[in-house]
Amino acid sequence: MQIFMRQSLLFQLLSVYLLFVVVVLVAGAGVNAVVEQQLRSDAQASEQALAQEIALETSLQLRGAEDALVALSKLAVQTTNPEKMTSIFQAFRSARSDVDHVSWLDPFGGLRVSWPQNAFVPGAEFSPPDVIQRARTSSGPVFEVGIAAETTLNAGVIIAQPARAANGALVGIVAVSISLVELSVPLKTVVEAQQRQGRQLVISIIDDRGRLVATPNRQRILWTVLDELPGADQALDGHVASNVSPGPDRKDWLLSAVPVPNAGWAVVVQRPTREALAVVEQFHLWLLIAAILFAVGGLLFWLLLLQRVIRPLHMLAIQHQILPTSAESIATDGLALRDDEVGDLARSLVRLERDGLEKLGELRTLLETSNAVVGSLEPRAVVSKIIAEVRRLVNVQAATVLLPDEQGVLRVLVSDGHSSRYTQDLSLSPENTSSSAVSALRDGKPVQKLLGPRQSTPSLSYDEGFRSVLAIPIISRHAGGVVLLVHRTEPHPFNQNEIDLLLTFANYATLAWEHAVLYERSDDRLREVARENEQLYRQASEEKQKLEAIMESMSDGLVLTGTDGNVLYANPGASMIAGLPSASLERHPITVLYKALHAAAAEPAQCERLLDSAESAIDGTEYVVEIIRDDRRRAIHLRQFDVGDVSGQAIGRGLLLRDVTREREVDEFKT
Incomplete structure (x- = not known):
């Protein structure tokens, strides 16, 4: 109820009128007091x-x-x-x-x-x-x-x-x-x-x-x-x-x-x-008479306003708040017969409803044709549906879609309503400026022409009995442009409503054509990319197998860790030196390896100092740890290095373990 009162024109006008009356009464009381005091004086x-x-x-x-x-x-x-x-x-x-x-x-x-x-x-x-x-x-x-x-x-x-x-x-x-x-x-x-x-x-x-x-x-x-x-x-x-x-x-x-x-x-x-003070009483009498006349005039004004304006507007709002389902259900009597502004408004609303129904009919047809056109992703099938829906939209007897080849010559892609000779022989070069199709594709706007026997160049359309032709360009930045040609046997031009309707449909057709062409191109590109990826995968697999064979055949130990310090890879040599299987090292912290070396160290205190410094060592740091393996002292050379990506960003660290026991024995023998 409150929303209705706020939106009601009658309530708004009545509020303004009452506010005006209050202002007039307050002003009248003030004037009465001033004038009365002046008259008394x-x-x-x-x-x-x-x-x-x-x-x-x-x-x-x-x-x-x-x-x-x-x-x-x-x-x-x-x-x-x-x-x-x-x-x-x-x-x-x-x-x-x-x-x-x-x-x-x-x-x-x-x-x-x-x-x-x-x-x-x-x-x-x-x-x-x-x-x-x-x-x-x-x-x-x-x-x-x-x-x-x-x-x-x-x-x-x-x-x-x-x-x-x-x-x-x-x-x-x-x-x-x-x-x-x-x-x-x-x-x-x-x-x-x-x-x-x-x-x-x-x-x-x-x-x-x-x-x-x-x-x-x-x-x-x-x-x-x-x-x-x-x-x-x-x-x-x-x-x-x-x-x-x-x-x-x-x-x-x-x-x-x-x-x-x-x-x-x-x-x-x-x-x-x-x-x-008779003049004061007389002034009060005249003021009372003026107030009565004002009240009576206001009442008559409101009755007239309610009867001639507010109530008709309310009736118009109720009659036209919902668009009718058909033109026959539109009311054309009553208020529409009045000769004043309310009658003009009623007639305008009737015209608006009729135009709306007509436009909705066109849009409904356009939506149906659009859905039919975009229902396929194959370019030739899309063009065939475009031609079929165009013939349903407007009164034409034939339609053709022309596609330019690599030299820009327009040739028939799909045709409906023409003979096979027309489909095979039609060829329009860019220099043929008298052709409506060439002009439409060049200018980017519709071109229509009436065909007659006296023409500068022979016309296949005229030979097949068509007397009116309209060329609609369908231009896409990504899929190229095509031309939609529609023919009519009657020798009269297309009206603006038909041209606008075909232009609107051409916008949908452009999207469908572009979608189909791009989908076809993307499908080809995806197949090509799939072949390239398959080849790269095979090459990478071969390289990986070679690398794994080399690393597993190494007698030296190799350990790779991530930036978080967890072991990502440990070859058999590292497992043999540490005395731990690879499964105990991989996906575990590098400290597991250090603890295994410390447990087998010949001198645990010295080994512990070296391993502690190894955790904070920089790239290229080398040191030797002596361990006891199979009741023999072995010297293990450890060397740390950083591992980076192509851009040089560090992605982990590496640790190379090499048994240098024999080399040390040779050096001792020489000395």
């Missing part, structure tokens, strides 16, 4: 930009009110007439719709002039007193969120500007109350615009104490909401903050808080996370 940046815009507008509004109050304080210093000051205050309030009340205070905070005068009590102490105390010691405007109870019951931003004379003495204090309701109008406008678009938005401005100073819901003004707005304390410290926290409806809201420049306040913008 963009949404938070958008909310922060809105909060910063409101903070900047609030800061500019406060700065404008302070600048207008500074200019008003300068006018108030220039007049001491209450009626005229009241007129100035009236004009100032009419010019600024956000100003709820304008008052002139003495240096100690007592009310002197106020507009509108609906609840004015001259001499009353201005409240809240903290802003007055700060203004008395300040050189510029100061403000505080609260309610000026002496003049109005509306909450507002109380701004106090000290009015000083030219010498710097405090003349009085100009105080205005900016309505927090009017400060909330722009916020309400923005929120209502969002509501008309079906979106929820909450904008709040808080002071340094965490109280609401501006909000679309006027009933919540001056409520302490710092605990309800996570991150607002960071904005009061001068930092921009963004986070997600539960909102008024207990759902997640995106909160963005930024500080109001030069005021110590903070602007807080709240929006439901679902709306603020």
Whole structure:
């Protein structure tokens, strides 16, 4: 099963596709995380930009009110007439719709002039007193969120500007109350615009104490909401903050808080996370739709691939995994009728099977003919079988094998389908270049010719009724070359398939011809070598007999040893001197001979020294040993020599033993 899964094209494609899907999913998850983070960052940046815009507008509004109050304080210093000051205050309030009340205070905070005068009590102490105390010691405007109870019951931003004379003495204090309701109008406008678009938005401005100073819901003004707005304390410290926290409806809201420049306040913008990050959810929706389309498209692709490609390929693999036995069993319907690439493949496989069956048929015939040709080792019989099998291979009416003689003239070796006159009279010399046989043998390639009545030279083949001839050279480096001539009575040339088939057969025929000729030559040579070996053996036997007769007739002893020190030959003279039969010496170590001489020595100690030195003696060493034989002292002369082969390599050693007793007696008599 594992081998099938490894070899299955479907499994391989599915593995690659699943790997591709995994890569796409991992990449999609990564892109989703990056894009989601970017969209979240963009949404938070958008909310922060809105909060910063409101903070900047609030800061500019406060700065404008302070600048207008500074200019008003300068006018108030220039007049001491209450009626005229009241007129100035009236004009100032009419010019600024956000100003709820304008008052002139003495240096100690007592009310002197106020507009509108609906609840004015001259001499009353201005409240809240903290802003007055700060203004008395300040050189510029100061403000505080609260309610000026002496003049109005509306909450507002109380701004106090000290009015000083030219010498710097405090003349009085100009105080205005900016309505927090009017400060909330722009916020309400923005929120209502969002509501008309079906979106929820909450904008709040808080002071340094965490109280609401501006909000679309006027009933919540001056409520302490710092605990309800996570991150607002960071904005009061001068930092921009963004986070997600539960909102008024207990759902997640995106909160963005930024500080109001030069005021110590903070602007807080709240929006439901679902709306603020709607683009993220929309991106997730589109990503899900793309994933579904990708999955559906992949499924449809795989179904189409399985139905139109994989399954047909599997069927083709099953149908064509075994070569059919005949052309009739080849399936030509079904997939072979398709017009696409699968159909082309099926038709190609059908053609391949038909060609394979045809080639196998030719090879089977060729093998049978080859076996028949190489079944004999006699050259003439081999040639006869070559001709017979050629006539069975192709449609020919006659075949001939031509063999060149010593002068190179081609003559008939064996012929089939020709008359005896053709066999006897055909003779083609090397100069006959018009002959197809001569040209084929000279060029080493097939030559064919159509025979006709108008030829430059007479043709025996044409006279016998043949109209087409093909010459195939059978060339061997060791057995010489012959020419195979095939004749056909029809006047049309041999096609390339017939020529290729005959050439292939000619290769087998060349081997058979070469084998037969070489076997015949080797057989002759073996017989000749056998005769030579028999003669040499007889000569060697005669020489050996002569040598043995000479060595056995010697009165001296001769001992031959191998390189291992064992006696290979000992003649009768050596046996007589040693007092041992030849069988006791041959195939035994040379020390057996030395021990026999030592046992018969007249002086054993001296004999032992001489024999010990004899074992390591070099070529040509001579020494004499005296032994007692038949109660007489005999002097035995020993001489060692090396025995080598023709190349001079040592193959053993020889020991010559000669009785020199009489020679020593003669020498003693002479002396």
